[in-house]
Amino acid sequence: MLAYFGPQGTFTEQAALGLGASPDELVPYDTVPAALAATRRGDAEAACVPVENSVEGAVPATMDALTEGEPLVAVAETVLDVRFSVLxxxxGGEVKTVASHPHALAQVRHWLAEHLPAADVVATTSTAAAARAVLAGEFDAAVSAPVAVRHYPLEVLATDVADVRDAKTRFLLLRRPGPPPAPTGQDRTSVVVTATDRVGALSELxxxxxxxxINLTRIESRPTKGRLGEYRFYIDFDGHVAEPRVGDALAALRRHCPDTRFLGSYPKAEPGGAPVGDEEFVAAAEWVAAVREGRGA
Ligand SMILES: O=C(O)C(=O)C[C@]1(C(=O)O)C=C[C@@H](O)C=C1
Structure with missing residues (x-):
């Protein structure tokens, strides 16, 4: 079974299907932490959750849930184009209330101001939860994933709604720790570190x-929820832990920061850039091994 951030008809469900899940193994959870908790308990083999959006940025619920509790590691990612339907x-008559996930609402602010200026805007746990609530008569309109209309008998008021064209959301498939997927040459590695409060700490990492x-692809911070001013850094970079260069870098991060948490090495959804060769690292390690054994100098 595969847990996902539901209910049925979320972008996350679409992402899970795109990652190869079959519809009958999918089980929706109403929140990201609940989907991850099911995976930690072993009720689900894996969980599919959103991690970042090109307009609204990180999904804080996912970031926090990845560091609180037993480790989980990403084994795959996928990126979806995000355009909404208003259901x-x-x-139904006049639209006095419009509901959706806060991330979705942030991506259609201008559209709402132009087309439904008098409507009250209400946050729900997900885009599909908004559709479900509209069906139940709680709100008048939902800003939803286009697929939601297949699950809820609603009418489409508008399609292709998005303030920013080409908006995208990235999703991760997470499992309990195990051997990472084999390197493909186009992989990403994710870690979370807590930089100590001193001059140059982050810059050293x-x-x-x-x-x-190693090319950094993303860095995000979240408060540790301990002392004011203490932050965790979520760092994504190109490469796979199996590559000597990357393994070496991870070891260095862990020396700087003993609570470094590995969040996975997995194939990139949108490969790009030439892979950096490991030849120099392999050759240098062989040279050191030879020196140690008295075979070189
Ligand atoms: O509510 C959904 O449909 C989700 O899958 C969540 C989510 C998000 O968290 O960003 C995913 C994609 C869209 O950007 C809006 C909402």
């Missing part, structure tokens, strides 16, 4: 990546 009850020619 109403058939023959990033320098470890730069020194090994």
């Amino acid at each position: 109403v009850r058939p023959g 990033l320098t470890e990546l730069a020194l090994r020619r």
Whole structure:
């Protein structure tokens, strides 16, 4: 069974199907932490959750749930184009309230101001939860994934709704720790570190990546929820833990920051950039091994 951030008809369900899940193994959970908790307990083999959107940024619920509790690791990612449909009850009349996930609402602010300026905007746990609530008569319109109309007998008031064209959301498939998927040459590695409060701490961590020619693809911070001013950094970079360069960098991060948590090495959804070769690292390690054994100098 595969848990996902539901209910039925979310973008996340679409993402899980796109990652190869079959519809009959999918089980919806109403929140991201609930989907991850089911995976931690072993009720689900894996969980599919949103992690970042190109307009609204990180999904805080996912970031927090990845560091609180037993480790989970990403084994795959996928990226979806995000355009919304506005759904109403058939023959529903005037739209006085419009509901959706906060991330979705943030992506259609201008559209709502132009087309439904008098409507009250209400946040729901997901885009599909909004559709479900419209069906139940709680709100008049839902800003939903286009697929939601297949699950809820609603009428489409508008399609292709998005303030920013080409908006995208990235989703992760997470499992309990196990051997990472084999490297493909176009992989991403994710970690979370807590930088200590001193001059240059974060810059030292990033320098470890730069020194090994590792391309940083994302850095996000979230408060540790402990002391004010203490932050965790979520760092994504190109490469796979199986590559000597990347393994070396991870070891360095862990030396700087003993609570470094590995969040996975997995194939990139949108491959790009030439892979950086590991030849120099392999050759240098062989040279050191030879020196140690007295075979080289
Ligand atoms: O509510 C959904 O349909 C989701 O899958 C969540 C989510 C998100 O968290 O960003 C996913 C894609 C869209 O950007 C809006 C909402």
